[in-house]
Every structure is written in structure tokens, then in C-alpha cells.
Ligand code: ATP
């Protein structure tokens with residue numbers, strides 16, 4: 001592997017944007033799906049407020065961060081201040097409340113790393129996970145959505161990358177590969193470091209939004225409509241960016257020493273974060289700093305075997321983007 005290998009992109013790269021955009025368009029959820037999600041949220045709010053009038057429900061994850069493809073499940077967070085009840089008790093109680101209504105397959109998963117209630121609404125056909133007081137996820141959902149509103153190329157790139165990762169089987173944290181959330185952060189980082197930059201660093205600007213959640217100060221510039229079209233000086237096409245993304249992760253990222261950090265709009269050194277060795281089951285073979293929980297490496301699930309799989313997939317994709325006559329087909333071939 002040659003670090004920072006220089007390579008020219010193929011000449012016909014921009015013509016590939018047409019098929020890539022067609023894939024992107026085909027993944028966008030139709031308006032009626034959004035309406036059904038709102039309908040289900042309304043039903044849940046009604047049921048929850050009967051028992052807990054002060055509680056609130058928030059959508060988070062891909063149904064709210066604008067990176068959700070068609071037919072995704074929805075992620076809901078119940079914000080509740082019941083001091084005398086632990087999370088698993090609340091989960092049991094919540095499952096109880098929802099069970100008695102017309103919802104199907106209501107399951108309380110109290111022993112999961114993040115305890116949740118899972119359910120399916122037979123009317124809309126939508127499945128849903130409800131967690132308790134996970135407000136950092138609500139805030140990072142807002143950050144991602146604000147980034148998406150700056151330049152449409154982020155949403156396009158992230159849809160294509162998520163679709164690729166699902167097709168190739170590298171979007172499975174329980175198998176040591178990366179979450180959708182991690183891939184979106186990789187896309188944001190990538191667009192922050194293009195020259196000229198396509199995205200700014202919202203956490204590096206004067207904050208217009210600021211909350212403290214679980215003792216973490218979350219502050220960033222959220223008036224993104226005021227940025228004009230921030231990325232206008234960069235004219236790179238979506239196909240060029242897909243090529244660049246894979247090329248970056250295949251041949252340019254310094255896995256041994258660098259951490260990607262959307263928070264700083266740059267990379268930082270592994271040594272500064274003390275992410276140089278394995279601690280328990282946490283390895284740091286690819287390092288992606290969470291924008292708010294900065295001691296949290298989203299790459300910690302990746303192990304010795306899966307880092308190899310991931311890097312080979314990045315190289316495969318980069319090579320397809322460089323040489324294949326029909327990259328839009330080959331790239332997404334099931335593994
Ligand atoms: P998908 O379309 O695949 O469901 P998603 O955007 O819902 O994608 P997930 O990876 O399922 O992405 O994560 C859902 C949300 O949970 C994220 O948007 C994020 O707010 C939060 N989240 C997920 N993983 C983490 C993590 N490791 N640390 C902090 N927050 C996380």
C-alpha cells in the first residue's frame with residue numbers, strides 16, 4: 001500500500017453521475033411514507049401521554065436525519081424524567097401500555113446494550129424501536145440533518161455509500177463492520193476536507209444552538225440557510241465524489257495514526273486521543289470520533305478480521321470506480 005498514492009480520475013467520470021443519481025432517486029422515500037411515520041408517531045404520543053403526561057417522543061436516526069432510504073424502520077426516543085424508575089422498568093411498562101392497543105409484536109428488550117421496545121404497526125406496516133432518554137442521539141440526528149441541508153451532494157453521496165455498504169454486507173456492527181451513522185460521518189468528513197470544501201465545520205463556528213445533554217455540551221452553528229450555498233466553489237460531480245470517497249478510504253487515509261473528526265473538521269492523531277492500543281474489546285483499527293461523545297470511537301466494533309474485509313471492500317470499490325466500464329452495476333453486486 002502506498003500512502004497518499006496519487007491518482008488521476010478516469011476521464012469519463014462525470015458521465016457516470018446520471019446512473020448514480022438515478023440510484024439515489026430510487027432510494028428516496030415517497031412522501032406517503034413520511035406521512036405514515038408521522039401518523040404512527042401521533043398514535044404513540046397519544047398512548048404514552050395517557051400514562052406519562054409530561055413525557056415527550058422524538059424521532060431520531062435515519063427517519064429524522066434525512067439519510068433514511070425508503071422502507072426504513074423508525075427510531076423513537078422517549079424522553080421522561082421518572083427518578084424512581086430504572087430504564088428496564090420503564091421499558092417493561094412502556095411495552096405494557098403499547099401491547100394493549102392495536103400494535104403488533106411488541107417486545108421489551110431490556111437486556112440489550114441500549115434497552116428498547118420493538119413493535120410493528122399493522123395499519124402503516126412500519127416497524128419501530130423506542131429507546132429511553134437517549135437524547136444525545138436526538139442531538140446528533142439534528143447535526144446530521146443540518147449538514148444535509150447545506151449541500152445536496154452530501155445526501156446523494158450518503159445514500160449511495162449506505163446502499164453500497166448494505167449490498168456488500170459491511171453495514172453490520174454485530175459482524176464488526178460499521179453502522180450507518182459511522183458511514184454518514186465518514187461522508188461528512190470527506191466533504192469537509194475537499195478543496196475547495198463542500199461542507200464547513202459547524203461545531204467550529206459560532207454556536208447558534210446549544211444544549212447540555214448527559215453532561216456533554218453540544219453546541220454548533222445551525223442557521224445553515226444563512227450560509228448561502230457554501231460548497232458552490234467546488235464543482236465536483238457526484239460520480240467524482242463517489243470515486244474520491246472510495247479512493248480516500250482505500251489509499252489516502254492513514255489508518256495507523258489518524259482519527260477522523262467531524263467535530264474539528266479535520267483529522268486528529270490517535271496518540272492525542274490515546275487510541276493507540278486495544279482496551280478490553282475496543283480496538284482502534286479505524287477511528288471515527290463521535291461529534292459529541294468524543295471519547296467514543298465508532299470504529300471500536302471493527303476487529304482484526306473485519307478491518308481487512310472493510311479495507312478490501314474500499315479497494316475493490318475504488319478500482320471499480322477507476323476502471324470498470326459499468327461501475328453502477330458492479331459496485332452494488334451482492335457479496
Ligand atoms: P439505517 O437507515 O441503517 O437505520 P440510521 O441513520 O438509523 O440508519 P443507525 O446506525 O441505525 O443509523 O443509528 C440510528 C441513530 O442512532 C443515529 O442517527 C445516531 O443518532 C444513533 N447512533 C447509532 N449508533 C451510534 C453510536 N455508536 N453512538 C452514538 N449514537 C449512535
Ligand code: MG
Pocket residue numbers: 061062063072073074075
Ligand atoms: Mg435506523
